[in-house]
Amino acid sequence: MGRIKKKGTSGAAKNYITRTRAVKKLQISLPDFRRLCIFKGIYPREPRNKKKVSKGSTAATTFYYTKDIQYLLHEPLLNKFREHKAVAKKIGRALGRGEVGDAKRLEKTHIPKVKLDHIIKERYPTFIDALRDLDDALSMLFLFANLPSSEYVPAKTIALCQRLCLEFEHYVIASHALRKSFLSIKGIYYQATIQGQDILWLVPYRFVQRTGGDIDFRIMGTFVEFYTTLLGFVNFRLYASVGLVYPPKFDAKSDEQGGELGAFQIEGRRITQGDESSAEDIEPQAITxxxxxxxxxxxxxxxxxxxxxxxxxxxxxxxxxxxNNDSIDTFEPTAADADVLPQPExxxxxxxxxxxxxxxxxxxxxxxxxxxxxxxxxxxxxxxxxxxxxxxxxxxxxxxxxxxxxxxxxxxxxNGSLPEPYVPETDNGGATVxxxxxxxxxxxxxxxxxxxxxxxxxxxxxxxxxxxxxxxxxxxxxxxxxxKAKKGEYDPTIPLEQQELEGEAEAFEDEEDEADDDEEMNEAEQLITNGKKNGLEAIIDREDSVEVGEGMDVGGSESDSDEADEDEVTSARDFEGFESDAESDVSDGELARRQHQRELEAEAAGESVEPVVKSQKVKNAEIRKKADKKRKDEAEEKERQKMMLSRRKRKLMKRIEYGEDKRDKEAEGLRKKRRKLEKAKTAADAA
Missing domain, CATH: 3.40.50.10190 (BRCT domain)
Structure with missing residues (x-):
């Protein structure tokens, strides 16, 4: 008989460990545990079945991989944290006894210094790995470089972030690696291509920053401590790759006067070959x-x-x-409906x-x-x-x-609305400038x-x-x-005529006309309502209030009936060219045949045939009718093709069509909005 396994000793329960057990196993405090996990890149994990991991408990618990915690047991920073804790106890006892001098001496000479060089080498074995992880580092450091100093953010940390960020910008300037930039609500986005890697970071605007009390600057400061070490390594490697001296010369006086980029002087490295030595400035900042x-x-x-x-x-x-340099090839599509390949930078x-x-x-x-x-x-x-x-x-x-x-x-x-400024005049050879x-x-x-x-x-x-x-x-x-706008999506950089569907512009014009008609009807109804409120309903046709010959219709008159018959014939001839309701359902060929038959009959009777002039509304209706018929035929053909698919593929096709319909509706709404804006702008320019 096999040995009975004890619950919670294998499987998922063994692969995960709670945060409380991890802290006890490492024998450090919770803040030090958080700091160590940030340095090593270890984050909480979410197990698939929490009940199996926590032995039936459903309480909110943070879990880590057991192997990750086992890996932390051999970290040299653990000894640094324990030494720091021991020195902190000594400083506390000295302050309790009133020995301020001993406390300052202990803090100055015995506090261990934490170095993260070995962690940078462990997490980024190659330089390309460091470049790929540089986006968050640059965004965080540029953020801290623009923060005001406070008890949570010391001025020393802000100065370090500013120096590293300006050094990185100098490399981007010297190598011309910047490619794109965008002004957004959050700040200014920059994208640079360095050794084939696209690096995107965010720089906040230089407004007055007000830091709230709900921000945990201790966690953010831990990230900044790690990112400053990382960017220092990256800057050194980048400067060396283009032959520049790192760190560059820094002019503290110019920096105090707001020099920023101008406070650094970039110099080239000395290239030594045998007994000959020469110095080359890659991007000289100072000239004679x-x-x-x-x-x-x-x-x-x-x-x-x-x-x-x-x-x-x-x-x-x-x-x-x-x-002098090899030009970059561009990829042109082979057909109008072919896929558009991404162009090189x-x-x-x-x-x-x-x-x-x-x-x-x-x-x-x-x-x-x-x-x-x-x-x-x-x-x-x-x-x-x-x-x-x-x-x-x-x-x-x-x-x-x-x-x-x-x-x-x-x-x-x-110019008349501006006050005259005080401009000092300078003497230039006896003349005032x-x-x-x-x-x-x-x-x-x-x-x-x-x-x-x-x-x-x-x-x-x-x-x-x-x-x-x-x-x-x-x-x-x-x-x-x-x-980049995909196929079928709205593209604001392309004119409306190039991305509208067939019949969409005519439908928009008809909707505008209907909206205008409805507005006129509403105005007329409003006028009638206002007239009734003003007492116009009291004015009615009465025998004693109407004069002879005014507003009176005499029924039964033969002359009037003859004139009415002639008017009906004339109006019927005038509207002979328009399509009736029965004709709207026949094909275009049948309509042409009927029109030709009318022309032959009129020619045989000796009457002149005038060409039928269709109004713009009728033309729009014809265009929309053709477009609707074409789309209907395409939809029927697609339905016939779907009948040949399996049930699984039909469901997949249904989801695809749902997404396409949603995209098309959004694009159509944006096109309508743009057409309204263009129409309003045209009307304003004409006025």
């Missing part, structure tokens, strides 16, 4: 005064040229880059040439940090801004002739655009028309670059 003067003269000459010459210069630069050379020929100036109302990052990531090395926005600008003079594009975010107002300031004055030859122009140009990979983004203009819709 002579080179700066030559660069400014070149830019002034470029600004003085016409817009056509600028476009030709940009096209020549792009062609030169393409000739733009190369770094194309990204570097997008804003390279231009010099930008940011007005003080525009967001400087995201604009500076995007413009420099796409080739522009000359970005200036107002001196109140911080240090590190190419120029702070708004009237500098080297500026080709100025980004403003204020509406256009009349006044600075040009938007919106009171503009510089000739300079392009003024709104900030959305930068994002739309980046997402579409080309320079868009600046007049569509002029100050005060109604901006085009800012769409997400990651949402």
């Amino acid at each position: 005064s002579a080179e700066a003067q030559a660069e400014v003269e070149k830019i002034v000459a470029l600004a003085a040229s016409t817009e056509q010459e600028q476009q030709e210069t940009l096209a020549d630069a792009v062609r030169t880059e393409d000739s 733009a190369s770094s050379a194309e990204a570097a040439a997008l804003f390279a020929p231009f010099t930008f100036y940011l007005s003080r109302e525009t967001p400087r940090a995201p604009l500076e990052f995007i413009l420099k990531a796409f080739g522009s090395k000359r970005v200036g801004w107002d001196g109140s926005l911080g240090d590190g600008a190419f120029t702070t003079d708004e009237s500098n002739p080297a500026i080709t594009h100025q980004i403003v975010d204020r509406p256009v107002v009349a 006044t600075k040009a300031q938007w919106p009171r004055s503009t510089m000739p030859g300079r392009t003024y655009v709104q900030p959305q122009w930068v994002w739309d140009c980046v997402n579409q990979g080309k320079l868009l028309r600046p007049d569509l983004y002029a100050p005060g203009a109604e901006l085009p819709p800012h769409l997400s670059p990651w949402v």
Whole structure:
């Protein structure tokens, strides 16, 4: 006879362990257990059958894999946590005895320092694994970089997050790895392609952050501690891959003045071969005064040229880059109804040439940090801004002739409504020079655009028309670059005529006409009701109130009856060309045959046959009738095909059709809404 197994010693009950038992097994506190699990990447698990795991209990319990907890028993951080607990007890006893000096000495010299280097190597055996897990790390660190310091978030942690994030942005700028960006309600999304991996992160807007009391900053701080170590490793490897020195030189004075990206100086590594050594700056940030003067003269000459010459210069630069680098192939569909293959992303050379020929100036109302990052990531090395926005600008003079594009975010107002500002005058060889300031004055030859122009140009990979983004203009819709409309879905970037179904536009016009008729009927009924309320029902036809010859109809008159008969014949001839209810059900060929027969009869009688002119409403009805008939035939054919399928496949087909019908209804509703908006806009422009 086999041995009887004891309940709860095998199967699912053995594979899972509760959190309470795990904490007792590791002999650490619950906060330390949570911190250790975050570092090691161990998370709670949900068993399929909780009753089997908890031996019949249905209470809410957190479970972990037993193997994961067994793996934690050999973690070196456990000893660090126990040492920290022992030192904390000593510090507490010293403070209880009033020995503040001993407590400070213990905290300074005996508190163990926790290093996560070995955990980073364990969790990410290859560098590609670290890049794949970088999305959440960047989003969390950029969030903490914009938080205000408090008792939960120390200023030291915020400064570390800011430094790591700016170092990562410098690599993206140097390698031109940024591909897309999107302005959303949550913040600004960025996507960069690094070593074939698409990394997407979110940067919050720089508003005043108010942290609520329901946020557990201890858990978030544990993640930040892990992510800072991870990003430090990643930044070091990325800088080394492009030949840059890490960490870059940091200017604390410039950072205090708001330099941000300008507070870091990127340098190339020294390449040593035998006895020869040379230093190469991959992306030099500082240039000599002579080179700066030559660069400014070149830019002034470029600004003085016409817009056509600028476009030709940009096209020549792009062609030169393409000739030096292998161009990326594009996939074109072989047929109109074929599948659309995803197109490859733009190369770094194309990204570097997008804003390279231009010099930008940011007005003080525009967001400087995201604009500076995007413009420099796409080739522009000359970005200036107002001196109140911080240090590190190419120029702070708004009237500098080297500026080709100025980004403003204020509406256009009349000059008379603005007070005269105080503008200091500078002496230039005995002559007074006044600075040009938007919106009171503009510089000739300079392009003024709104900030959305930068994002739309980046997402579409080309320079868009600046007049569509002029100050005060109604901006085009800012769409997400990651949402691509599928077949049958509504696409706001395509005109309505290209995505409407057959007969849909005519049906919309008929609905609008019916709505107008109903509105007129309602107005008429309202007028009648109001008239009755005003006492118009008292005015009736009476023999003593109607004069002779006014409003009186004399019945039985032969002349009147003859005229009525003639009117009926005339009206019948006038409406002879319209289809009756019986004719609406016959085919188009039969209608043509009947019309031809009427023409022959009229020709034999010697009468002139006038062509039948159909109204727009009748034409719309015919188009809708043909479209409905076509769709009905297609539906019948599909039903016949479904009869040949098995029951299982018919159910699957039914679910597919349900999803398609739901998608088509949503798309149709959006198209109707867009058509109404376009019609209202056209009417407003005509008025």
